[in-house]
Amino acid sequence: MLKYLIKRLMLFVIVIFGVVTVTFFLSHVIPADPVGAILGENAPLELVEKMEKELGLDLPLDQQYIRYLKGIINWDFGMSLRTQRPVSKDMRIYFPATMELAVFALIIAMFFGIIIGIVSAVKRNQLPDNLSRIFSLVGISMPAFWLGLLFILILYYHLGLIPAGGRLSPSISPPPIFSGLYLLDSLIAGEIETFWDALYHLIGPGLVLGWIQTAYICRVTRSSMLEVLNEEYIRTARVKGLKEKIVIFRHAFKNALIPVVTMVGISFGYLLEGSVLTETVFGYPGLGRYAVNSFLSLDLNSVIGSVTLIAIVYALSNLIVDMLYAVLDPRIKY
Amino acid sequence: MVQELLLEIKDLEVNFYTYRGVVKALNGVNLKINKGEFFGLVGETGCGKSVTASAVLNLVQNPGKIEKGEIIFQGKELLKMDKEEIRKNVRGKEITMIMQYPIAALNPVVNNGDQISEALLANKNINKDEAKKRTIELLREVNIPEPEKIARQYPHQLSGGMAQRVMIAMMLSTKPALLIADEPTTALDVSIQAQVLSLLKDLVVKHKTTILLITHDLSVVAETCDRVGVMYAGDMVEIGEVDQIIHNSRHPYTRGLINSIPSEKSRELIEIRGSVPDLVEPPTGCRFHPRCDYAKPICKKGKPQMLEIEKNHFAACFLYEK
Amino acid sequence: MNKEISQNWITSWNKRHSSEISDIKETLYLIRKSPLTIIGLGIILILIIVAIFAPYIAPHNPETMHLDKRLALPSEEHLLGTDELGRDILSRIIYGAGVALKIMFIVLAIDLPLGILLGLIAGYFGGWIDEIIMRIADIFMAFPRLILAMAIGAALGPNLKNTMIAIALTMWPVYARLARGETLSIKERTFIEAERALGSSNLKILIFNILPLCFSTLIVRATLDMGNIIRIAAGMSFLGLGAQPPTPDWGLMVSSGRNFLINQWWVPTFPGFAILLTVFGFNLLGDGIRDISDPHLRRGKK
Numbered sequence: 001m002l003k004y005l006i007k008r009l010m011l012f013v014i015v016i017f018g019v020v021t022v023t024f025f026l027s028h029v030i031p032a033d034p035v036g037a038i039l040g041e042n043a044p045l046e047l048v049e050k051m052e053k054e055l056g057l058d059l060p061l062d063q064q065y066i067r068y069l070k071g072i073i074n075w076d077f078g079m080s081l082r083t084q085r086p087v088s089k090d091m092r093i094y095f096p097a098t099m100e101l102a103v104f105a106l107i108i109a110m111f112f113g114i115i116i117g118i119v120s121a122v123k124r125n126q127l128p129d130n131l132s133r134i135f136s137l138v139g140i141s142m143p144a145f146w147l148g149l150l151f152i153l154i155l156y157y158h159l160g161l162i163p164a165g166g167r168l169s170p171s172i173s174p175p176p177i178f179s180g181l182y183l184l185d186s187l188i189a190g191e192i193e194t195f196w197d198a199l200y201h202l203i204g205p206g207l208v209l210g211w212i213q214t215a216y217i218c219r220v221t222r223s224s225m226l227e228v229l230n231e232e233y234i235r236t237a238r239v240k241g242l243k244e245k246i247v248i249f250r251h252a253f254k255n256a257l258i259p260v261v262t263m264v265g266i267s268f269g270y271l272l273e274g275s276v277l278t279e280t281v282f283g284y285p286g287l288g289r290y291a292v293n294s295f296l297s298l299d300l301n302s303v304i305g306s307v308t309l310i311a312i313v314y315a316l317s318n319l320i321v322d323m324l325y326a327v328l329d330p331r332i333k334y
Numbered sequence: 335m336v337q338e339l340l341l342e343i344k345d346l347e348v349n350f351y352t353y354r355g356v357v358k359a360l361n362g363v364n365l366k367i368n369k370g371e372f373f374g375l376v377g378e379t380g381c382g383k384s385v386t387a388s389a390v391l392n393l394v395q396n397p398g399k400i401e402k403g404e405i406i407f408q409g410k411e412l413l414k415m416d417k418e419e420i421r422k423n424v425r426g427k428e429i430t431m432i433m434q435y436p437i438a439a440l441n442p443v444v445n446n447g448d449q450i451s452e453a454l455l456a457n458k459n460i461n462k463d464e465a466k467k468r469t470i471e472l473l474r475e476v477n478i479p480e481p482e483k484i485a486r487q488y489p490h491q492l493s494g495g496m497a498q499r500v501m502i503a504m505m506l507s508t509k510p511a512l513l514i515a516d517e518p519t520t521a522l523d524v525s526i527q528a529q530v531l532s533l534l535k536d537l538v539v540k541h542k543t544t545i546l547l548i549t550h551d552l553s554v555v556a557e558t559c560d561r562v563g564v565m566y567a568g569d570m571v572e573i574g575e576v577d578q579i580i581h582n583s584r585h586p587y588t589r590g591l592i593n594s595i596p597s598e599k600s601r602e603l604i605e606i607r608g609s610v611p612d613l614v615e616p617p618t619g620c621r622f623h624p625r626c627d628y629a630k631p632i633c634k635k636g637k638p639q640m641l642e643i644e645k646n647h648f649a650a651c652f653l654y655e656k
Numbered sequence: 657m658n659k660e661i662s663q664n665w666i667t668s669w670n671k672r673h674s675s676e677i678s679d680i681k682e683t684l685y686l687i688r689k690s691p692l693t694i695i696g697l698g699i700i701l702i703l704i705i706v707a708i709f710a711p712y713i714a715p716h717n718p719e720t721m722h723l724d725k726r727l728a729l730p731s732e733e734h735l736l737g738t739d740e741l742g743r744d745i746l747s748r749i750i751y752g753a754g755v756a757l758k759i760m761f762i763v764l765a766i767d768l769p770l771g772i773l774l775g776l777i778a779g780y781f782g783g784w785i786d787e788i789i790m791r792i793a794d795i796f797m798a799f800p801r802l803i804l805a806m807a808i809g810a811a812l813g814p815n816l817k818n819t820m821i822a823i824a825l826t827m828w829p830v831y832a833r834l835a836r837g838e839t840l841s842i843k844e845r846t847f848i849e850a851e852r853a854l855g856s857s858n859l860k861i862l863i864f865n866i867l868p869l870c871f872s873t874l875i876v877r878a879t880l881d882m883g884n885i886i887r888i889a890a891g892m893s894f895l896g897l898g899a900q901p902p903t904p905d906w907g908l909m910v911s912s913g914r915n916f917l918i919n920q921w922w923v924p925t926f927p928g929f930a931i932l933l934t935v936f937g938f939n940l941l942g943d944g945i946r947d948i949s950d951p952h953l954r955r956g957k958k
Contacts, residue, residue: 241426
């Protein structure tokens with residue numbers, strides 16, 4: 001088992017390296033004229049040269065690469081032209097916001113998705129199953145940005161149930177930064193009003209992301225359970241005279257868990273993607289929205305920073321999922 | 335020796351509602367098994383032997399349905415009992431089953447010992463430690479070396495033969511009155527087959543369990559069973575003591591089965607002509623008549639009843655109708 | 657005499673191909689029994705028809721701006737209202753169908769051949785070729801799809817063509833993996849050894865023996881992905897990285913209509929609904945096809 005973990009870790013390192021290289025390729029090699037795109041076509045020559053120097057574009061390609069790698073190891077991506085702050089500082093502010101949203105949505109999704117999935121499989125082709133299948137099919141077909149807009153139109157404008165956007169109401173100030181997660185920090189600092197306000201603001205984007213993720217997890221749970229319920233050992237469990245509840249949870253679900261865990265890992269990737277769209281729609285100040293703004297303004301440094309960070313987080317969640325495999329399935333040896 | 339009736343199946347009919355139509359899997363099966371017997375149920379694949387076993391355990395699943403019939407076990411009518419009653423007091427406790435692919439029949443993510451203990455804890459009033467102790471004893475009884483080690487291991491680490499022993503230990507742990515063995519050795523190597531069968535025989539004698547052995551292999555039956563029932567296409571066609579069936583079979587189908595076993599004397603491979611019928615549109619009357627060399631016009635019309643040929647020997651064939 | 661001969665031939669043909677025939681019968685039965693698949697199929701067919709016959713179906717020209725009737729409520733003349741430049745929304749949605757389908761086809765046209773090629777090579781030749789291709793695939797898969805598509809799209813320049821390339825680049829690893837898996841399992845089968853013994857070249861074996869067997873798995877996967885392609889492309893256009901004005905792309909329409917969400921809700925809502933319906937239809941179909949090709953479902957009676 002240790003061998004497997006080490007092998008997996010090495011794969012992780014190779015992949016991160018590859019990710020970093022691809023990002024370099026995308027940001028330094030392909031764009032024809034990043035400076036022109038930023039400063040405009042008629043910028044005065046000294047300004048162009050100054051920018052080129054700042055971005056390191058005057059150096060030969062391999063030196064650019066080394067400089068770039070050095071930067072990443074030090075977690076220094078340079079300055080964001082748009083916000084006029086170091087990119088790493090920006091990320092320290094925005095990243096926890098996205099994490100909070102993602103975890104919030106994931107908890108909702110795991111809870112509802114798994115339960116609905118199990119019920120669906122057990123009551124196959126009956127009403128609860130058919131309803132849940134349609135619900136989850138709609139969920140995975142839903143464009144997140146459109147759902148967000150609908151939520152704002154109906155839940156905010158017409159029903160007044162959620163705020164228009166953002167992370168906190170204008171009148172409330174953020175809690176003292178401990179983890180960057182407002183829910184956690186406000187509880188630690190004892191600022192209950194802040195806690196509720198932060199929670200209130202999480203509902204809109206959280207439910208949008210949550211609904212979509214619930215759909216994915218529900219589907220995978222259902223199909224995994226259906227497969228497992230057909231296995232011989234389920235028959236054995238029933239022959240032993242065990243209660244149906246035990247057959248379903250201790251025997252079926254425990255085996256169905258593995259694909260579900262994979263899906264939770266993949267969900268994390270979808271959440272990171274979805275956050276890009278959802279944060280934009282709700283004006284939620286997270287990494288997703290930051291990334292979008294960076295792309296649209298061709299802010300090279302923050303583009304590199306956001307993409308690298310998101311890819312690392314995603315690769316890490318996959319690594320954790322793979323490690324969980326080895327724990328959950330005694331059949332995995334190598 | 336007084337024969338006490340343990341299990342009686344009367345006119346059992348089971349249908350499966352599939353995409354191709356209604357599969358009439360059991361066409362009115364009759365069967366009697368006495369206490370302490372080693373009863374063999376023989377037939378080709380698809381004749382309904384496993385469905386019969388499922389019916390006894392009340393585990394006939396969608397799209398199957400028990401249409402009519404009676405299953406009387408220890409004097410109680412199972413088909414009229416409450417399903418929860420059957421689960422609690424009959425299944426796992428009084429009737430258990432071992433299956434054809436033992437490794438697949440074990441939960442891959444639970445260790446072997448725990449799976450056996452689970453059977454004990456669910457059906458007997460003992461605590462965890464006692465169950466653990468008993469599990470090790472059981473593993474020893476089924477001739478598994480280093481039982482503590484095996485108990486900690488997982489099913490995928492076992493060989494087929496070992497896994498089947500674990501299953502036997504599990505299914506005999508609660509000292510059931512009836513153990514159903516559904517093709518228990520078919521998927522095992524021939525040498526292991528013999529071991530497992532003789533193990534079963536020993537345990538049966540020791541615990542006075544009644545065994546219903548389901549197989550398509552007549553030689554296995556000849557070696558181990560006291561009485562035999564032969565099934566064809568959802569019907570019980572002949573029942574008798576093992577010697578009667580092997581040496582004095584009366585139903586044309588049984589004859590055909592026995593004749594088709596290659597022997598040292600004849601080098602010929604004798605087969606029964608034709609093939610197993612489609613049970614969605616089974617032949618009318620006696621289901622074997624299209625393949626029978628002795629078929630008469632009446633065989634198409636009605637279903638033959640079980641008639642006594644000699645003491646304890648019955649066959650369902652119009653040849654014997656007076 | 658002729659009638660007899662042809663009847664005999666028909667009977668014997670039926671007999672010889674009885675297993676294929678029963679396969680097809682079973683497939684048709686399963687399709688019939690799955691109302692969801694039929695609905696999905698229906699939605700897709702309607703979509704294709706709308707896309708092909710757009711010029712005949714659309715009540716207005718999608719680019720004509722009626723500046724006096726900007727942001728008009730749905731009415732008889734403009735069934736779904738008009739957008740901020742006075743263009744008929746219904747007509748734009750109808751033309752948008754073609755845009756969406758075009759994107760989907762082009763992405764698949766790039767990905768399927770590319771993925772199959774790389775997968776076949778990796779699986780068949782193994783060794784370091786396999787390692788390299790698979791590591792590259794891993795790296796591409798290490799990015800969440802939309803993020804990678806955004807990065808590639810931004811690097812190449814925001815337009816529809818680059819969006820299609822970007823999405824294609826995010827998805828090829830999946831097909832390569834699948835093709836490789838199939839190749840690996842087929843490679844070891846004895847009939848391949850037989851071919852080699854007959855002297856067939858590697859290329860011949862790859863194309864004529866292995867490729868046809870991979871096809872069905874990959875087609876099933878492709879149908880599952882069709883909806884996703886449209887959804888991701890819509891997301892890209894929404895963010896401004898995909899289709900550019902005045903293309904009647906649904907994602908773009910939602911984005912430009914966003915400012916009018918509150919008071920003229922129909923402007924962003926209807927195009928978004930078109931996206932939902934389309935993706936939903938593809939997913940229904942994909943699910944149905946996957947269920948039907950599932951060997952479990954095809955188990956006969958016990």
